[in-house]
Amino acid sequence: MASHEPAQRRLCAVIPPPFIVLRIALILLILGFWEFAPRFNLIDAANFPSLSTVVHTLFELFREQRFLDSLLATAGRVVLAFVIAAPISVVIGIIIAETVFLDRIVSPYIYLAMAVPQSIFLPIFIFAFGIGTLEKTIYGMTHVALVVLINTIAAVRSVPSGYLLAARSFGATPVQIYWKFYVPAMLPSLLTGLRLGLILDVIGVLVAEMYASQDGLGQLILSWSESFRMKEMLGTVLLISICTIAVNELLRGWENHLGRWRASLSER
Amino acid sequence: MARVIEVIKVGKTYPHPSGPVYALDNISFSVEDGQFVSIVGPSGCGKSTLLQILSGLLNATDGEVKVDGRLVTSPVPGTIAVVFQEALLLPWKTALANVELPLELRGVATEQRRRRSLEMLDLVGLTHAVGRYPHELSGGMRQRVSIARGLAPDPRIVMMDEPFGSLDEQTRTRMGDELLRIWETTRKTIILITHSLSEAIYLSDVVEVMGRDPGRILEEVRIDLPRPRRLDMMGSEVFGQLRNRIWHLIGDQAGTTVD
Numbered sequence: 001m002a003s004h005e006p007a008q009r010r011l012c013a014v015i016p017p018p019f020i021v022l023r024i025a026l027i028l029l030i031l032g033f034w035e036f037a038p039r040f041n042l043i044d045a046a047n048f049p050s051l052s053t054v055v056h057t058l059f060e061l062f063r064e065q066r067f068l069d070s071l072l073a074t075a076g077r078v079v080l081a082f083v084i085a086a087p088i089s090v091v092i093g094i095i096i097a098e099t100v101f102l103d104r105i106v107s108p109y110i111y112l113a114m115a116v117p118q119s120i121f122l123p124i125f126i127f128a129f130g131i132g133t134l135e136k137t138i139y140g141m142t143h144v145a146l147v148v149l150i151n152t153i154a155a156v157r158s159v160p161s162g163y164l165l166a167a168r169s170f171g172a173t174p175v176q177i178y179w180k181f182y183v184p185a186m187l188p189s190l191l192t193g194l195r196l197g198l199i200l201d202v203i204g205v206l207v208a209e210m211y212a213s214q215d216g217l218g219q220l221i222l223s224w225s226e227s228f229r230m231k232e233m234l235g236t237v238l239l240i241s242i243c244t245i246a247v248n249e250l251l252r253g254w255e256n257h258l259g260r261w262r263a264s265l266s267e268r
Numbered sequence: 269m270a271r272v273i274e275v276i277k278v279g280k281t282y283p284h285p286s287g288p289v290y291a292l293d294n295i296s297f298s299v300e301d302g303q304f305v306s307i308v309g310p311s312g313c314g315k316s317t318l319l320q321i322l323s324g325l326l327n328a329t330d331g332e333v334k335v336d337g338r339l340v341t342s343p344v345p346g347t348i349a350v351v352f353q354e355a356l357l358l359p360w361k362t363a364l365a366n367v368e369l370p371l372e373l374r375g376v377a378t379e380q381r382r383r384r385s386l387e388m389l390d391l392v393g394l395t396h397a398v399g400r401y402p403h404e405l406s407g408g409m410r411q412r413v414s415i416a417r418g419l420a421p422d423p424r425i426v427m428m429d430e431p432f433g434s435l436d437e438q439t440r441t442r443m444g445d446e447l448l449r450i451w452e453t454t455r456k457t458i459i460l461i462t463h464s465l466s467e468a469i470y471l472s473d474v475v476e477v478m479g480r481d482p483g484r485i486l487e488e489v490r491i492d493l494p495r496p497r498r499l500d501m502m503g504s505e506v507f508g509q510l511r512n513r514i515w516h517l518i519g520d521q522a523g524t525t526v527d
Contacts, residue, residue: 180369
């Protein structure tokens with residue numbers, strides 16, 4: 001009997017079939033409306049082209065050099081900002097959380113800063129760094145930094161203090177204490193921060209591109225919408241949505257896999 | 269029998285703006301090889317602090333602790349194992365991997381540590397649960413894994429800080445019997461901190477009764493009940509007398525603090 005318990009629990013964790021059917025039905029309904037409403041003239045097809053037209057246009061776009069350049073420019077800025085800002089923020093977060101002195105003085109301001117909409121600072125970034133890749137990358141970096149910093153500090157604080165005592169009683173060296181106890185305990189929360197950081201990074205870069213730019217997907221979306229090229233605009237919107245959802249879900253899956261033990265932690 | 273642990277005039281003082289706080293004062297006792305010793309006392313008497321000093325996790329401000337004649341100033345992983353109140357298992361590791369951990373940290377070869385850990389899990393009756401994660405185990409099972417983990421490096425001494433404190437009464441009694449059985453098969457020296465007088469009397473050879481303000485030993489009570497112990501002994505007259513005596517020792521203490 002006992003050996004069946006985990007299997008049962010896994011079954012319970014899966015969403016019951018009726019809900020999954022309803023979920024699929026809902027998305028099919030929305031996509032169906034997008035496809036058929038313009039076709040049956042329920043909405044103006046010129047302002048809101050059907051799904052199939054948009055998808056077709058999207059494939060066409062991949063043959064256009066200007067679109068590919070912009071795609072590359074945006075992706076490059078997002079990746080560059082993340083690769084620079086994320087590791088630095090993790091390290092600084094750990095240092096702050098592990099230093100009582102710094103934690104007391106700095107942490108409150110990090111939380112306060114979280115409340116301020118970052119978009120209002122965009123003009124300052126343009127003033128300081130111009131409207132090129134430098135400005136957009138640095139703007140993306142600030143989006144990554146804050147949320148990663150906060151989640152790293154939270155991750156360090158989430159490690160039960162008893163682990164240190166247990167580790168020391170086993171004769172663990174400081175390096176072992178860190179790698180065998182702290183890092184695995186922090187990893188799921190850390191990954192949450194990195195995932196949120198990546199999403200905000202995309203937001204930051206796109207907003208900066210839409211506000212003032214010579215290239216990038218954000219700039220394309222804006223200029224297409226201003227010249228009523230709705231097919232191209234919606235195609236790009238669709239592409240960005242699909243990409244961000246895919247990356248987010250992939251990271252979330254990894255996060256949940258690493259943190260399988262987290263959900264039940266409160267029961268201990 | 270040989271003395272394994274010697275506690276000599278141990279004191280622990282914490283500095284405080286309004287004068288030093290004496291957490292532990294002049295604590296002396298010794299433990300013989302293979303003995304089962306319990307430490308009881310009211311909450312706040314410094315039992316856990318004392319255990320941390322005995323196990324080298326904390327340093328005393330006065331006096332000294334010796335194990336096998338050697339001064340204890342830091343943890344002695346191969347010799348002293350500590351079992352904590354919260355089982356403190358790593359939730360991302362299986363029961364087996366948790367038991368293996370202290371051996372892994374000491375660089376024991378994979379195969380050897382696996383064999384040893386499986387033996388220990390067998391000893392605590394968890395052969396069927398080696399692959400389960402802590403959140404898939406009950407409170408009692410988690411504490412058994414924790415005990416197996418303590419025993420894995422084959423220490424001479426196992427120190428337990430209220431290991432059954434968070435378990436329900438029934439599980440607690442069963443775990444007590446389990447612990448006796450493990451003690452009888454392994455012949456480790458055990459120091460158990462508990463606030464249950466019955467548990468202390470039922471399991472131990474000697475009960476150190478502590479008082480508080482400052483934390484100190486009020487009396488060392490020898491438990492001369494025959495071994496092996498059986499649950500129905502708890503209803504015997506001798507057991508009742510021992511229980512009353514310890515109860516009064518602690519009770520009088522509580523009275524003096526009220527004055």
